[in-house]
Amino acid sequence: MTMRFTRVLLTLAGGVGIVVGVTAVFGADQAGAPAPILRTDTIARVARTRTPSVVFLHTMREGSREPTLLEGILTPPQRTRRTTRTIQEGLGSGVIIDASGLILTNAHVIEGADAIHYRTADGDDGDVAVIGTDADSDLALLRAQTSIPLRPAPLGNSARVSVGDWVVAIGSPLGLHHTVTAGIISAKARGIDDSGLEFLQTDAAINPGNSGGALFDLKGALVGITTAIVSGGGENIGLNFAIPINTVKEVLPQLRTGNVVHGWIGIRMVDVSRSGARAMGIDSGLMVISLAAGGPAARAGIRVGDIVLGVAGPGPATSQDVYRRIRDAVPGTPMTLALWRDRQRVDVDVEVGTRPRQE
Numbered sequence: 001m002t003m004r005f006t007r008v009l010l011t012l013a014g015g016v017g018i019v020v021g022v023t024a025v026f027g028a029d030q031a032g033a034p035a036p037i038l039r040t041d042t043i044a045r046v047a048r049t050r051t052p053s054v055v056f057l058h059t060m061r062e063g064s065r066e067p068t069l070l071e072g073i074l075t076p077p078q079r080t081r082r083t084t085r086t087i088q089e090g091l092g093s094g095v096i097i098d099a100s101g102l103i104l105t106n107a108h109v110i111e112g113a114d115a116i117h118y119r120t121a122d123g124d125d126g127d128v129a130v131i132g133t134d135a136d137s138d139l140a141l142l143r144a145q146t147s148i149p150l151r152p153a154p155l156g157n158s159a160r161v162s163v164g165d166w167v168v169a170i171g172s173p174l175g176l177h178h179t180v181t182a183g184i185i186s187a188k189a190r191g192i193d194d195s196g197l198e199f200l201q202t203d204a205a206i207n208p209g210n211s212g213g214a215l216f217d218l219k220g221a222l223v224g225i226t227t228a229i230v231s232g233g234g235e236n237i238g239l240n241f242a243i244p245i246n247t248v249k250e251v252l253p254q255l256r257t258g259n260v261v262h263g264w265i266g267i268r269m270v271d272v273s274r275s276g277a278r279a280m281g282i283d284s285g286l287m288v289i290s291l292a293a294g295g296p297a298a299r300a301g302i303r304v305g306d307i308v309l310g311v312a313g314p315g316p317a318t319s320q321d322v323y324r325r326i327r328d329a330v331p332g333t334p335m336t337l338a339l340w341r342d343r344q345r346v347d348v349d350v351e352v353g354t355r356p357r358q359e
Contacts, residue, residue, distance in 0.1 A: 046168045046220050047180040051121045053153035053222075054214050055103060055144075056172045057128075059090040059113035093171035093213030094118065094142065095222060096152045101144035104248065105212030106227050107133045110140050118144055120151075121178045132255035136262045136327070136355055137197060138227055139248060140212075141255040153214060156221025158200060158244035161185055169204040169226055169240075171213025181205040183238075189320065191270075192228070192241060198320060199241040200224045206240040215242040263329030263352040266295020269308055269322065282340055285309050286322060297337075300350040307340035326352065 062085060092109035096102070103118065110116055110130060119125040128142040144150060161167075162185065169181045183204030190199045202215065206226050215224035224242030231237045254260040269286035277284050285307035291298040311325040329335055329352040339346045 043166070043168055043180075043182045043218070046216050046218060047170065050153055050168070050214065050216055050220050051170055051178050051180070052151040053096045054170045054178060055094045055096060055118045055120055056175075056177045057090075057092040057094050057105060057109060057212065058117040058119070059092070059110055060115045060117075061088045061090070061112050062086070062114050091172060091175045091209045092211045093209065093226070095212070095214045095225065096144075096150045097155065097222075098152050099149045101128075101146055101150055102131075102152075103128060103142040103144060104225055105140050105142060106225065107135050107138045107140045109212045110142070111135075116142065118142075119177070124148055132258040132260060134251055134255060134260035134262070136260075136264070137243065137247060137251050139225070139243065139251055139255060141252070153216070153222045154220070155245055155249065156217055156219070156223045158223045158246045161188070161200065161217060161223050163187060166218050167202055167204055167223065168216045168218070169202070169206060169210065169213060169242075170216070171206070171210035171226060173205075173207035173209040175209055183240075186238075188244075190241065191268075192230070197247060197323070198244070199227070200244050202240050202242060203238040204240060205236050205238075207236045261331065262327045262355070263331055263333075263335075264295075264355040265297040265300075265326055265335070265350050265352060266292025266355075267297040267302065267326075272307060280307065280340060281343060282307065282309065285340055296350050296353045300348050302337070302339070302348055302350070303341070309338040309340055309345065311335060311337060 090109065090113065092105060094103040094105035094109075097104050110133070116128045116130070117125060118128050124146070127145045129145060131141040131143055133140040165185045167183060167185055169183070170178060173179050181204045183202050185200060186203050187201040188198070190201045191197070192199060200215065200223070204215070206229055210226045213226045214222055215226055217223050223245050225245070225248060226240065226242045228241045229236055230239040230241075251260060267288060268290040269288055272280070272285045272287050288302060288304050288306045288308065291302065291304060308322060311322055326335070331352050331354045333352050335350050335352050337348050337350060339348055
């Protein structure tokens with residue numbers, strides 16, 4: 001069976017439906033006050049206290065379609081064929097990070113939406129406005145149109161999460177509001193595309209509709225934003241991914257301004273093993289395993305199989321370091337990559353670009 005990487009947005013075709021909320025019990029914290037970090041405790045306590053910080057998101061996008069062949073045959077000759085207007089709905093999740101109504105979610109959850117509606121666990125609902133989006137990191141910042149203080153989740157530190165730690169995922173899979181699942185951190189620093197971003201892998205069940213939801217540690221701190229699964233047919237098989245909260249913190253200042261810009265050169269790399277580096281006569285490096293066709297790196301002459309020693313000079317490098325330098329670069333500026341090719345160093349100048357939008 002072929003495995004595929006799937007963003008976990010639930011899309012519904014057809015007309016506008018009625019969104020029905022569910023009720024959850026608030027914890028002892030005063031509504032609107034910053035939520036304190038909990039002591040390490042039970043999953044039930046995390047679920048009870050943090051569920052109010054997660055919202056259900058319902059999006060609507062207007063589209064159109066041409067009449068089908070059968071409709072054309074059945075239409076009286078004197079009637080003009082008209083394009084049919086349709087409404088496409090999407091279901092996702094979001095996490096409140098500020099009592100004033102700031103909500104984090106995935107960019108793919110709200111992409112192309114003409115209207116976005118939120119609902120809290122206790123049934124409060126309303127519309128949201130988009131403040132900023134970042135397709136590269138798949139993050140979006142929204143603001144709820146409400147005068148009611150909302151219950152924010154405290155931001156944790158994903159660097160302190162260890163493989164094997166218990167985590168709790170809260171979201172709305174398949175439109176089932178505020179569903180709680182639990183599992184462990186299966187791996188850290190997983191690269192699943194050429195963005196250079198590294199994800200938390202978890203076996204806490206995530207399904208379509210969980211996109212943009214929360215991943216909490218047992219102290220109740222937000223350590224990730226659930227974003228994707230890997231499976232054969234789109235169903236959960238225990239290979240689930242979340243954007244680390246430390247990555248969110250890096251992007252958040254730009255999201256607040258509504259203008260997020262990242263550098264991109266269209267390259268994907270993996271760390272060379274220690275034994276492989278010794279055999280090549282280098283200390284460490286990153287092997288180029290794929291290039292975006294027509295991307296900046298390919299145009300500069302970088303090849304699959306080249307070893308990247310570093311950016312703007314030689315020296316030990318990790319994929320995280322190099323990708324971060326690329327993301328932080330201003331598009332249009334030059335960048336020099338030090339490569340190891342045919343057992344000698346080669347410096348290649350690359351003009352940093354921006355990631356093309358996926359249609």
